[in-house]
Amino acid sequence: MTQPVYDRVALIGLGLIASSMFWAIKRSGLAGEVTGYARSAETRETARRIGLCDRVCESAAEAVEGADLVVLCVPVGAMAPVMQQIAPVLKPGATLSDVGSVKGHVVEAILPHLPEGVHFVPAHPLAGTEHSGPESGFAELFDNRWCLLVPVEGSDRDAVDRLRRLWQGMGANVDEMDADHHDLVLAVTSHTPHLIAYTMVGVADDLRRVTDSEVIKYSAAGFRDFTRIAASDPTMWRDVFLTNKEATLEILGRFTEELFALQRAIRTGDGDHLHDYFTHTRAIRRGIIEAGQDTDAPDFGRGQAGGQTGGTDK
């Protein structure tokens, strides 16, 4: 058991991330009491049934009252309306954070409503699965994954360090960067790959009329990885693309340029171009294995049980 980092934590939104945070906080005794609120009665009911949160409240304001840390765990597009509901009851000296996958937009949405004396420290855990909702969380989700803190101008150093201790207590490694940089890096490593996966699965779906169920039946890795990615929550990803528009469109532009060059190489039979390109991309994979973000071991259990990489967000 670690020393509690906060007396009272409030989680607003009770989906994959919030429920994983709750179980991770409980695992290590990181908070005295954790309150929670979700928009729908159904989710609140489920949360009570499975013991998610020490106290599930009937309004966001009620959950937030008296909290030392408030974490917004709703889709990026819902941050501003939620903030409006809770701003009046935020305790002076409290820390406000979020877990949104886009940071620039969240900062813009929150700052105008931030009461004097409340410390705002945006965060983004780079961990997730394609599942969502209150029953999808588990205490180990953040273990050995990164959580990026994105302090804003004037963020209180003590508040940042305390939030860092919370995330470390939940198993994560913590780094700091600014919002614009975060949004560009994530556009490359997560947002654009997701859009591409969604697109490829859409094309396949379209072709099912031609090939019937074969596309599914014979899909192994490659396409199967894409379908897992493309199974993620539609609302979350709609909000990501609408709010990280600029960086995503920039990366997409580069992507289509490169794809056209490879397409041309295929059409003209330019095998050397293809071979060089494919040789080049091998190196980056090695970098990832060396950085400890994945293992090099073949997965023998694949196709039988649990041989699944899981995460969908960055």
Next chain:
Amino acid sequence: MTQPVYDRVALIGLGLIASSMFWAIKRSGLAGEVTGYARSAETRETARRIGLCDRVCESAAEAVEGADLVVLCVPVGAMAPVMQQIAPVLKPGATLSDVGSVKGHVVEAILPHLPEGVHFVPAHPLAGTEHSGPESGFAELFDNRWCLLVPVEGSDRDAVDRLRRLWQGMGANVDEMDADHHDLVLAVTSHTPHLIAYTMVGVADDLRRVTDSEVIKYSAAGFRDFTRIAASDPTMWRDVFLTNKEATLEILGRFTEELFALQRAIRTGDGDHLHDYFTHTRAIRRGIIEAGQDTDAPDFGRGQAGGQTGGTDK
């Protein structure tokens, strides 16, 4: 132990697929003797050292002599030259097969050289990893995966059924389809997804100059899945795209159309379009889970050990 299906099997090319076949054949005693040949002295040496094949030969012709089943396990573009070397020594009544990822091209490359009385039964196991070479194989690779047999006009029924028994003995489920259909289905489920993954990794590599090692450091699922795919053998994939050109270009055309539509939706802020599209693609994932091609269980061990989906080919 099963009854041997063939007295003598020859494997030409000793990479991932051939070595996995050897271990799977030995696991269940499916052949009396297995001979092998690889182009480079280095690979033949490695094969001898690790006990891959009962006998490693110094030429393809030597390995093939007297074999009841010959399986070409070389890149698709190397099938024709290899065939020319072995055609004169193929035993009348023997079965010739291959494991190439493209079938139309292989059929065209092999048929003109096929001696009278030799049964040609092309095959494609839908299983693989991103690793290659003689040391990358393992007996379980084909367990519960599909192997597609692609009989050509005049393929002997008994020869087809016998090869089916071999693949079933190696753990695979076997289906039959024609070459054109195979190449279209694979273009959707494997070839185009691989090209897209290669492209995205290439874009990221390009951007490393901007974002330094962060793209690697913070890459989790999404991009990380892509890098695994893009780590596959460059020669194998070059050959796949050069020989399954037509189907790949058709699917790529549809892909870029759909991607442009999504890109426009992002630019114009059309959240409904994005949400509808993402909701739609969720369904295909469910189909895959129901078809038993993957599991729905979250992978708790991810990022720590072996949480890797593995396969790269269809």
